[in-house]
Amino acid sequence: MSMIYLTTLRMTRLLLAVWSFVTLVAPEPVEAAVPLDALVLGQSESESAHQLVAARSETVTGGLGEPARRLLPGGAHEWEGGTLHFTMAVSPDQPNYATIKLWGSDVTRDQLILFCAGKQIGYRHLGDVDILDIGGGTAAFKDRFYYNTTPLPLELTRGRTNLDFEIRCIGPTFAYASEFEKYQKPMTEPTRGIYRFYTHTDGAFELSAAERQGTAVTNPPVRTDPGEEVLAELKARVNGELKKLITSKTPLNQMQMQFLARAYHVKWSVANHNPQALTQLVNSLDAIYAAYQKNPKLAEEDPATWNASWFGLGPSGDVLRLLADEIKPLLDAPVAGVADGKLSRRKAYAEMLVACRDWHRQHRRLYTNQTMISDVYGIYLANRGLEVVAPEQALSEPEVRRYLYESVGLEPWRDSDGKPDWNVGTNYWQLTAKALTKELGYVGYYGEVLDWMTTIYEATRPALDQPGDARIGAQLVRAAHVRGVFRYPGVDDEGYRAMRIEAMVGWRDGGHYPGDIAYAERLTWDGSALGWVAATLDPEGLGYVQQMLADHQFFGPLREHLKAAPFRTVASLLPVPDQYDLIQAQPPQTARLPMSPGHPDFVFSDEGDGVVAIKHGDELLYASLYWRARNAVNSLARVHFTTPTVDRIAVVHELAQFEADGRFYTRPDHINFGFANGGPKYPAEIHSALAGEKLPIAKIPAGVNFKPGDESVYAGKAEFYTLRYGRYLIAMNLSPEKTFTVETPAGVSEAPELVSGKTVKLTTPLTIAPRSTMVLYLPVN
Secondary structure, three states: OOEEEEEOOOOOOOEEEEEOOOEEOOOOOOOOOOOOEEEEOOOHHHHHHOOOEEEOEEEEEOHHHOEEEEEOEOOOOOOEEEEEEEEEEOOOOOOEEEEEEEEOOOOOOOEEEEEEOOEEOOEOEOOOOEOOEEOOOOOOOOOOEEEEEEEEOHHHHOOOOEEEEEEEEEOOEOOOOOOHHHHEOOOOOOOOOEEEEEEEOOOOOOOOOOOOOOOOOOOOOOOOOOOOHHHHHHHHHHHHHHHHHHOOOOOOOHHHHHHHHHHOOOOOOOOOOOHHHHHHHHHHHHHHHHHHHHOHHHHOOOOOOOOHHHHOOHHHHHHHHHOHHHHHHHOOOEOOOOOOOOOEHHHHHHHHHHHHHHHHHOOOOOOHHHHHHHHHHHHHHHHHHHHHHOHHHOOOHHHHHHHHHHHOOOOOOOOOOOOOOOOOOOOOOOEOOOOOEOOOOOOOHHHOOHHHHHHHHHHOOOOOOOOOOHHHHHHHHHHHHHHHOOEEEEEOOOOOEEEEEOOOOOOOOOOOOOOOEEOOOEOOOOOOOOHHHHHHOOHHHHHHHHHHHHOOOOHHHHHHHHHOOOHHHHHHHOOHHHHHHHHHOOOOOOOOOOOOOOOOOEEEEEOOOOEEEEEEOOEEEEEEOOOOOOOOOOOEEEEEEEOOOOEEEEEEEOEEEEOEEEEEEEOOOOOOEOOHHHOOOOOOOOOEOOOOOEEEEEOOOOOOOOOOOOOOOOOOOOOEEEEEEOOEEEEEEOOOOOOEEEOOOOOOOEEEEOOOOEEEEOOOOEEEOOOEEEEEEOOOO
């Protein structure tokens, strides 16, 4: 079978070679790689040697007393600030990297962008090559330095021994805005301090022992407050919102209705079996139908809900499910506010719910979190409402539940009914075989779908006091366990012990560094930190929650969540007190999150997502080998390497092997989004250093419509990756049936293989079986 082999690692140009059977070239032996050049910002001798020219900048004494420069507001546009121009050495015949050194306690939302020879390096939002720094508004790596590495385009450095660099800065951005004025915010404060800037030819160069990094954080203190008083604050906030809804003189919107209907069954709430609440809900359902009668598109999307087309009238169906016994006696009464005054609620509600269910069956979403929401609300809960008002028009439970099975990865995803919208073929699964979401590769925040999987499980309960679908419950637990691998040890903003979500290697994660505090589940707009554990009482999950409670990292984030809570968040807090009481009543568990300090070393790999997580002593390494390759194979990996002393984030070259489609994707001249036609356009004339690069497209399965430039789950995924980062050599086989081999580093006779825990001989090429991963920890020469 014809294969194409790509490498951009230690090569002077992109090599494309066709082989009948491919063996990877031997990696070079590990040596202590050093930078080509290093600029020390704030040090006059170094700045002079690199011909630094600074505009709207100030020199400061920063972390550990080290000098640095900050860029200041006041550029040509209100959203721009100062600049730094300088010259650095580069290699004329190897791929080059640039790395910036930053202080982990600095807090900003400003962004730093690298330019070379007047062209921008990377994309400002979710590109495969990131900008230098995206301010996350929190301490990234408290009291220690961290490093961000980006590859330089080969065309800029070929044949050159030095290169002109520029660092520019801009204010915060709001990624969900469609208009530039709302997307790009003004720059109103200085950037983080910039300490050093390096050029190098190895993705993970050796840090000089002379460079202080900060004190290793190996046993951070444990928070002691706040405590259970936060639950009283929560109840007061929730009940205050419920009182407003119950006494509202205007009908409630769907999300308000659903919140009130859920509270009807919560003993401590003011809505508990409150007749006034029931009256309000029925009147509001009537108002929803009256609005639907005037505008039938309400069944498709309700402007009063967020992400309107994902929900349709599903929340109304859920109200009927939750209050079936109370509402059934009222269904044959006429709908209030309808012109003829004779239409029964039963008939009216059925009409709008059928319209909702069937439209959403024909307009499903592809990304996992989106299909889960749309399928459970637009289809399943609309149908559960129909079971109450017009069971003869409802789909049978097996018929309708299959949409949920598809969305949680228990069955292949069958696209929209009637016609496919997404061109993913007939064997696409929303979760990998190891239960990670794949949108298209590993996703951090948007992959935290445990809240939605819990919603799906809860929706399938035949009654509120009965368990939900057993298969969905088991899949929820599997997914939750694997998400536990993507929690790593750190500290909170005040320096107390905490576990955080790994988002740096996530496809749809921008500016989420160091990641939210999370143990069993992320505290979100729509979910509780206790949600899936309370729903399943899974012993391992109980251990995760008990770890969170022992670290006193439950009530603090909950209080912060409550402070700025919009209605959507308040609604998500309703079940928390009862969940807490239930979990507190459970016996102690020994399970703890696998990346916790002191736990055994391990390697987790998911060949469906192309992601690996490694715990090796105090070193943790997360890597996405299939990295933001939406349109074609890019031979780039994203790495997050962290120890108690240092944190490193990098986009680095890798080897990629795959069957070629024969077509290529040419990078457009986009500087902002790495997708969506480049996103909002900047008024300034800025060009991308990556524009014009031709990337090969992997083979597209038969029957899948595709043209170059389309985002595809197939176009950018290789079958085999080899990544070298420092002493780690990772070989991952994504193919379900092919075997690959990787040659061993020259001059190295043996090395520990971290997946098996054995030492392997490196005198002959190593075989990597289908859907498996090898990780070597190589000795340093």
